[in-house]
Amino acid sequence: MIIWLVGLSGAGKTTVGREVVRQWKRSAPNTVLVDGDEIRALYKHDQRPGSHTVEGRRDNAERITALCHWLDGQGINAVVCILSIFPEMRAENRMRFSQYFEVYLKVPLPALQARDEKGLYGKAARGEMTHVVGIDIPFPEPETADLVVDNTPGAAAPENLARRILEGAGVLK
Numbered sequence: 001m002i003i004w005l006v007g008l009s010g011a012g013k014t015t016v017g018r019e020v021v022r023q024w025k026r027s028a029p030n031t032v033l034v035d036g037d038e039i040r041a042l043y044k045h046d047q048r049p050g051s052h053t054v055e056g057r058r059d060n061a062e063r064i065t066a067l068c069h070w071l072d073g074q075g076i077n078a079v080v081c082i083l084s085i086f087p088e089m090r091a092e093n094r095m096r097f098s099q100y101f102e103v104y105l106k107v108p109l110p111a112l113q114a115r116d117e118k119g120l121y122g123k124a125a126r127g128e129m130t131h132v133v134g135i136d137i138p139f140p141e142p143e144t145a146d147l148v149v150d151n152t153p154g155a156a157a158p159e160n161l162a163r164r165i166l167e168g169a170g171v172l173k
């Protein structure tokens with residue numbers, strides 16, 4: 001099964017995704033985390049100019065989908081943390097994987113701009129950075145997610161969110 005966590009930068013994909021993997025591994029050790037940032041770093045393609053343009057993001061998303069298809073074919077579960085700005089690719093996921101559960105980690109943009117841990121939103125506001133999703137690249141909100149989770153700061157602990165996700169996916173009873 002592939003659990004696909006979608007959300008803007010800072011929405012908590014990595015934090016919640018790690019916790020989903022930790023809990024899922026108790027019953028299924030063949031579970032891995034596929035984090036967009038880590039996959040970029042692994043293949044060094046985050047260092048190339050243009051890697052965060054819409055086309056660069058499409059390449060990254062296609063690589064990640066192919067990787068998950070390969071893992072899925074070998075019976076390995078994956079929890080994917082990716083910004084995921086392409087509704088058509090999300091729709092294809094549903095056809096492509098043996099089982100697919102899509103989660104939208106929803107946080108209002110002003111809360112992300114206030115937290116701005118990576119400084120992306122501040123740089124975008126000051127005109128120092130382009131290609132920031134939610135600012136100059138549109139983010140089409142997932143309309144057919146299997147679960148929408150409110151991860152506004154202070155709303156819930158990652159452990160509880162991970163449990164809700166695994167219950168929703170039918171992994172935990």
Ligand SMILES: Nc1ncnc2c1ncn2[C@@H]1O[C@H](COP(=O)(O)OS(=O)(=O)O)[C@@H](OP(=O)(O)O)[C@H]1O
Binds near residue numbers: 008040083085129
């Ligand atoms: N404009 C720009 N320049 C440089 N870096 C940026 C930029 N926008 C985003 N980021 C960082 O890239 C991460 C998003 O990459 P992803 O692989 O998750 O998504 S995507 O497939 O590229 O859309 C994203 O990671 P997360 O914060 O974990 O979402 C950011 O760390």
Ligand SMILES: Nc1ncnc2c1ncn2[C@@H]1O[C@H](COP(=O)(O)OP(=O)(O)O)[C@@H](O)[C@H]1O
Binds near residue numbers: 008010016157
């Ligand atoms: N439910 C939560 N409770 C407490 N802190 C959280 C929660 N979700 C995210 N965070 C914090 O928010 C910041 C951004 O989370 P991160 O997982 O890096 O987001 P993303 O991977 O979507 O960019 C991190 O400092 C993380 O610890």
